[in-house]
Amino acid sequence: MPSPEVARESPTEQPAAAPKLVQGPEANVTVAVADNQSVRAETATTVTLEVTNDGDQRATDIVVTLQAPSGAVSLGSLASPRSSQSRYLEDLSSDETATVDVDVAASTTEPGTYPLFATVQYRVDEPGDDADTSAGSNETTPDEDERVVTGGPSSLGIAVREAPVFDLTPVGGDIPIDGEGVYEVRITNDGTETVSDIVTTVDAGPSLSSESPMAYVGTLSPGDAETVRFAFESSPDAIETTAGVAMTLAYDTDADSLIPFVAIAIVFVLVGIWWFRRR
Structure with a gap:
């Protein structure tokens, strides 16, 4: 008796998997995060990396490729995050260190240390007879005087600090139509770090x-708070309503902080100005 025919569904297309990071042989050119580097959550900043030639030969045409394996940190800006980025150095003598800068963005995430992975590729000048062409070697020989060396990926720990925390509370601001008034906002530092040089713009x-x-x-x-005041004038065409006010805070962390922080800007939307028609 013939077996019943089984209907087959056409396979659905699966999203491409992220490239797998495979640990390669160690190279003499290494990459490390410079001291006192960090990124605040919900911001992007420039992080300095140190590239060091620990070998005995001069290295040339050095390419450092960085890869962000997760969504906690990415390369580039918050608006246009990238999963990988490369930097080029012309050469490094033996025991020489150079720095490269990369833009690193941190999403809304908990404070902690998150990884970036770095791979390096470079050339070294050596006689062709000394080139290692054995199986499993990380070196190839494009000509008799050069070898191309690759290494990594090595893990780089990126410190992510807490997101800026401010509380903004309107405490007064009745602006008459076709008139003038003062708008007041109380700013409270609800974070755990002292911030300085705070400038507000509305x-x-x-x-x-x-x-x-x-x-x-x-x-x-x-825990400290300060009240700022802004003088406003309303248009004769304004109507009786409640308006939103966009406030920008630009600031630096305390100069005594162990981890310096580049000035940033955050936009808050406040509701607190009441335009009323004079009677």
Whole structure:
């Protein structure tokens, strides 16, 4: 008795898997993160790497390729993250160290250390007779005087710090239509680090204008707060409503911090200006 025919479904297309990182032989050119480098969560900053030639021969045409294996940290900017990036060095003498800069972005993640992986490829000048052509070697011989050496990937630990934490609370700001008023905002440092040189800038949209949209706050230790004030003038065409105010905070971490932090800017949207029609 013939067996019943079984219907077969056409296979569905599967997404391509991320390339697998395979540990290669060690090379004499190594890559490490320079001291006091970190990235704050939800920001991107420049991280300095140190490339060192630990070998006895001069290395030339050095290419350092970085790979971000997870979404916690990426290369480039937050707006255009990349999973890999390369840097080139012309040469390194024996025991010489050079630095390269890469932009590293950290997503919304917990503070900690997250990996980047670095591979290196470079040339060394040696007589062709000394070239290692045995099976499993990490060296090839393009001509009798050069060898191409590859190494890695090696793991680089990128320190990610907590995201900036501020509380912004409107404490006053009734602006009459076709009139002037003062808008006040209380800024509290809810984070765990002291921040300094805080400068605030506001942009309330087309119906409001200010001749001084910037205010200097100074330094806020954890838990400290400061109230800033902005003078606004409303348009005669404004209507009675509540408007959103975009506030930008630019600041640095405390100069005594062990890990320096590049000035950043964060945009908050506040609701607190009430335009009312004068009667």
